[in-house]
Amino acid sequence: MGSHQSMRVVVVGASGNVGTSVLRSLSAEPAVESVLGIARRVPKQSFPKTEWRQADVARSPLRPLFQGADAVIHLAWLIQPGRDKRQLYEVNVEGSARVFRAAAAAGVGTVVYASSIGAYAPGPKDHPVDESWPTTGMESSFYSRHKAEVERLLDRFEDEHPETRVVRLRPGLIFKREAGSGIRRLFAGPLLPSALVQRRLIPVVPDHPRLVFQAVHSYDVGEAYRLAVVNDDAHGPFNVAANPVLDPDELARILGARKLRVPGALLRGGAAVTYALRLQPSEAGWVDMALAVPVMDTTRARTELGWQPERSSADALLDLLEGIREGAGLDTPPLEPGGAGPLRVREFASGVGARLDARGARSPAER
Numbered sequence: 001m002g003s004h005q006s007m008r009v010v011v012v013g014a015s016g017n018v019g020t021s022v023l024r025s026l027s028a029e030p031a032v033e034s035v036l037g038i039a040r041r042v043p044k045q046s047f048p049k050t051e052w053r054q055a056d057v058a059r060s061p062l063r064p065l066f067q068g069a070d071a072v073i074h075l076a077w078l079i080q081p082g083r084d085k086r087q088l089y090e091v092n093v094e095g096s097a098r099v100f101r102a103a104a105a106a107g108v109g110t111v112v113y114a115s116s117i118g119a120y121a122p123g124p125k126d127h128p129v130d131e132s133w134p135t136t137g138m139e140s141s142f143y144s145r146h147k148a149e150v151e152r153l154l155d156r157f158e159d160e161h162p163e164t165r166v167v168r169l170r171p172g173l174i175f176k177r178e179a180g181s182g183i184r185r186l187f188a189g190p191l192l193p194s195a196l197v198q199r200r201l202i203p204v205v206p207d208h209p210r211l212v213f214q215a216v217h218s219y220d221v222g223e224a225y226r227l228a229v230v231n232d233d234a235h236g237p238f239n240v241a242a243n244p245v246l247d248p249d250e251l252a253r254i255l256g257a258r259k260l261r262v263p264g265a266l267l268r269g270g271a272a273v274t275y276a277l278r279l280q281p282s283e284a285g286w287v288d289m290a291l292a293v294p295v296m297d298t299t300r301a302r303t304e305l306g307w308q309p310e311r312s313s314a315d316a317l318l319d320l321l322e323g324i325r326e327g328a329g330l331d332t333p334p335l336e337p338g339g340a341g342p343l344r345v346r347e348f349a350s351g352v353g354a355r356l357d358a359r360g361a362r363s364p365a366e367r
Contacts, residue, residue, distance in 0.1 A: 006031075006033035007031050007033060007070040007071065007229070007230070008032075008033060008035075008036070008068060008069050008070050009026055009032055009034075009035050009036070009069065009070065009071045009072075009073065009229055010035075010036045010038065010072045010073070011023060011026070011036070011037050011038065011072075011075065012038045012055075012057060012062075012072060012073065012075060012076045013038065013039065013057070013074070013075035013076025013077060013114075014035075014037030014038055014050075014052075014075065015039040015041070015045075015332035015333060015334055015335070016179075016182070016332070016334040016335065017174055017176065017178075017179035017182060017183070017218050017335065018075050018114060018174055018218060018225075019039075019075050020045070020047075020178070020218075020330055020332060020335065021176065021218040021219050021221055021222030022073060022075065022221075022225045022226070023035060023037060023047040023222075024219065024222050025222035025223050025225065026049070026050075026222075026225075026226055026229070027047050027048035027050065029226050029229075029230060031230050032226075032229070032230075033049070034049055034051070035047070035049050035050040035051070036052075036053055036069070037050045037051070037052050037053070038052075038053050038054075038055045038065060038076075039053075039055075039332070040055070040056050040076075040333075041054070042054045043330075043333060044331040044332075045330050045331040045332050053065060056091075056095075057076045057091060057095030057096070057098055057099055058091050058094060058095045058098070062098060062099060063105045063106050065102075066102050066103055066105075066106035067106045069106065070108070070109055070110060070229075071108065071109065071110035071111070071112060071229045072099065072103045072110070072111050072112070073112045073225055073228075073229065074096065074099045074111065074112070074113045074114060075114045076091065076095060077091070077092055077114065078091045078092055079143065080185075080281055081281075082142070082275075082281055082282070085142060088142060088146065089146065092146040092150070093146050093153070096113070096150045096153060097153050100153065100154065100157045103164070104157070104160075104161050104164060108164065109163075109164065109165060110164070110166075110229060111164055111165070111166050111167070112166075112167045112168075112225060112228045112229060113150070113154060113166070113169070114169060114171075115135070115150070115151060115168040115170045115237065116143075116170055117170055117171065117173075117214065117239070117241070117293050117296055118137070118141065118143050118144045118147045118289055118293060119135040119147035119148050119151050119170060120134070120135055120170070120293055120296075121133065121135070121136045121138065122138060122293070123292075123294025123295075124294050125209070125210050125212040125247075125295055127295070128294070128295045128296055128297035128298075129294045129296060129297060130239070130296075130299070131170070131236070131237040131239055131300060135147075135148055135151040136148050138285075138288060138289060138292050140285045140288045140289075141285035141286065141288055141289040142283075142285060143285070143286070151168070154166060154168060165232070165234075165235050166235060166236070167228040167234050167235055167238065168236065168237040168238070169221070169237075169238050169240050170237055170238065170239050170240065171216055171221050171224070171239075171240040171241060172213060172214030172215050172240070172241035172296065173213060173214065173216070174215070174217075174218050174221050174316075175215055175216075175217060175218060175316040175317055175319060175320035176217055176218035176219060176316070176319055176320065176323065177319045177320065177322055177323035178323060178328055178329055178335055179218060179320065179323060179329075179335060180320055180321075180322070180323020180324040180325070180326065180327065180328040180329065181323070181324070181327050181329040181335065181336065181337050182334050182335040182336075183320065183323075184324045186281065186282075187280075187282045187286070188281075188282075188324075189279065189280040189281045189282075202255045202257050203257055203258065204257050204260040205248055205251040205252050205255060205257045205259055205260070206248065206259075206260060206262040206267060207248040207259035207260055207261045208248065208261075208262055208263070208264055208267065208291070210291040210292070211247065211248055211290070211291065212245060212246070212247040212295060213245075213246050213293070214241035214242070214245055214246065214295065215246055215316045215317055216240055216241050216309060216313065217309065217310070217311040217319065218316075219310070219311070220310060220311055221240060223307065223309075224238070224301060224307050227305045228305065231305060231306070233304070234304060234305055237300075238298075238300055238301040238304070238305055239296035239297060239298045239301060240298060240307070241298050241313070242309040242311060242312055242316065243309075243312060244313060244314065245295055245313070246313055246314075246317070250314070254317060254318065264287075267287050267291075268284045268288065271283065271284040271286065271287045
């Protein structure tokens with residue numbers, strides 16, 4: 001464990017689900033003296049030790065923001081508007097390349113990048129795989145393709161900049177109550193009445209042998225980023241997920257629901273049709289990715305990072321459902337609470353999967 005005094009950390013994409021949890025963890029870390037939170041739209045929400053700065057990873061000069069920093073945590077990533085693939089690529093892939101180049105140019109010693117379980121090639125659901133599983137993604141999901149492509153950018157970056165310590169965190173699904181409104185907007189869209197999202201009103205869960213996924217509470221992910229920054233020995237990739245693994249049996253138990261056998265083609269077809277009709281903003285590639293990704297072994301995070309999640313995956317899921325039901329959020333653009341009315345007229349007006357800002361102009365949603 002390296003000993004640090006008065007570290008300066010820059011968090012790129014600090015206003016979303018993960019970013020706000022990272023700020024929470026860094027503000028409680030004695031070795032961190034100051035944090036610069038970078039967001040495309042500066043939030044009203046304040047965090048201890050944190051100063052906000054507006055910047056867009058695809059366009060703004062980043063090197064001046066990174067100058068003098070000990071570590072850069074790169075979280076900025078667009079999930080919507082899913083229909084504008086050019087903009088998504090510009091921010092996710094080209095924006096990431098700009099962040100890495102600027103970090104090297106500014107002489108930043110540590111870069112911590114938000115990869116994902118979604119970067120992995122299709123893999124087994126019946127036994128966990130470690131970080132050596134190939135990160136070649138899957139073709140039908142833009143999210144997975146972009147995550148895999150940024151892993152390749154980082155491979156090259158590490159070859160060219162051996163002096164920089166690079167850490168990649170690959171978490172499963174990340175949930176917290178305050179992300180309820182943001183996650184509903186990103187993935188379910190305006191037609192999901194929040195009041196229906198409660199345990200006693202979820203009568204069935206789809207039963208499919210590959211509907212097996214891993215979740216982790218956003219606060220615990222924030223802790224993983226804090227550990228990655230302060231631990232000088234940490235480098236390379238880390239799988240991050242809590243127990244238990246969520247399969248149809250576990251979901252039925254947590255939600256008090258019964259299982260209903262659903263073929264994968266029906267899950268995918270339902271997503272494809274409702275997406276095509278603009279009833280919800282998640283394309284079928286999300287279903288493909290969910291059914292394809294392997295189950296991850298998190299031993300390395302626990303032993304080498306010293307990471308131990310405080311909340312179970314079930315706690316994280318229930319926390320999220322409660323947040324969706326209550327329209328919970330934070331005072332940051334990606335997480336702002338609620339939405340007007342049960343059908344969220346503003347979300348329709350802006351096109352499902354995009355948002356209107358206060359002036360009625362379209363603004364992309366971020367994670």
